[in-house]
Amino acid sequence: MNEQFEVIKSTGEKAPFSLNKLKASLKKSGANDQVVEHIVQIIKNELYPEITTEEIHNRAFALLKRERSVFASKYKLKKAIYELGPTGFPFERFVGQLLKYSGYTVEVGQTVQGFCVKHEIDVLAENSDRFILVECKFHGDKTKKCNVKDPLYLHSRYNDVQKRWNGTHGKKPLKEVWLVTNTRFTADALQYGKCAGLFLLGWNHPKNDALKDRIDRLGLYPITVSTLLTKREKEFLLSRDVVLCRQLLGDRFFLDHLGISDTRKKRILDEMNMLCTHNDLENAND
Known part of the structure; x- marks a missing residue:
């Protein structure tokens, strides 16, 4: 595939497609080189001139989530910050x-x-x-x-x-x-x-x-990065001033208030632990 083509940014502006930027953003998710290369190859085969950066991001997010939810959570950081709104x-x-x-x-x-x-x-x-x-x-x-x-x-x-x-x-x-x-x-x-x-x-x-x-x-990720919490659950936590994954680890009783099952609660807390502890995420890739 010829990488010399343009993509459409969220502003509507055109910009050259950068394979290196895509790889760098995937690496920041915590995914190892093998996973990154696998996802890059899939996305390269699906690209077309003037594809939007949002489409590329959504596809990368879905592929990361298939590998491991915590990778997808880290990858969606920018979007998660916007989800802290609308009041500010x-x-x-x-x-x-x-x-x-x-x-x-x-x-x-x-x-x-x-x-x-x-x-x-x-x-x-x-x-x-x-x-x-x-x-x-x-x-x-x-x-x-x-x-x-x-x-x-x-x-x-x-x-x-x-x-x-x-x-x-x-x-x-x-x-x-x-x-x-x-x-x-x-x-x-x-x-x-x-x-x-x-x-x-x-x-x-x-x-x-x-x-x-x-x-x-x-390692201070907002709770809105979670791929396991629903929108309603995130809104409930934000309304109680729980904005960080790290805070939820210290205030786990909020998950009981939401009526979350023990099995799902464990998955959510495991994800939070992985997001807050870099070493754990790195070891998971060894």
């Missing part, structure tokens, strides 16, 4: 947990008095020497990006809060401000963020330390 509040909880497991003490949904007005803060994070103000920008539309208005607005809020905080509070200083999104940033947003000293964390930014990288590195 579960995403704030998710970002809070991401910071918590990175060593911060966190508070979600706080009201803080600024110099001029009060501000609703999505996540307030604290470590040994400082506080960090975190704004979460959730988009349910895959084609939408965070534009320059978002860091501009956040920067003005941060300045107002910091002016009062560092001037009158006998607390650790407020020294950082983060803008976290499940999508991408426009070039102007990135440029302004860099110029203003904001930390921007997006799906693919910064390079090698983006949202997707941090999730994989820490």
Whole structure:
């Protein structure tokens, strides 16, 4: 098959098909080289010019799920983040947990008095020497990006809060401000963020330390990645602020509330364990 053809991205734009990108995404699922090559060969034989990336993703997901559900769960990470919507509040909880497991003490949904007005803060994070103000920008539309208005607005809020905080509070200083999104940033947003000293964390930014990288590195997968939980069950857990697979492992009684059988419960918890423990997943491929 000639690999020199174009695929249609979720934005509607055309892009060259990349076999290496397909292999890399399959490898991230935890599947070994043999499984990856097998799936790649199947997909290569089914490709046609201007196929959508969504069709390719769905086919790869189905083939991974046939091999092992945990591979498919890891592969659908990006889609699973979108499934935290539509309100955006579960995403704030998710970002809070991401910071918590990175060593911060966190508070979600706080009201803080600024110099001029009060501000609703999505996540307030604290470590040994400082506080960090975190704004979460959730988009349910895959084609939408965070534009320059978002860091501009956040920067003005941060300045107002910091002016009062560092001037009158006998607390650790407020020294950082983060803008976290499940999508991408426009070039102007990135440029302004860099110029203003904001930390921007997006799906693919910064390079090698983006949202997707941090999730994989820490094993902090949202419960929406599960291929074994139903949509109703996921919504029930999210409504009770259970956003991470790791949380469900610690709060297993929620599965009893859902009336899940012991056999199915074991399968779900085994999947959660595999997602949260990299070594187990690697050993499963040996």
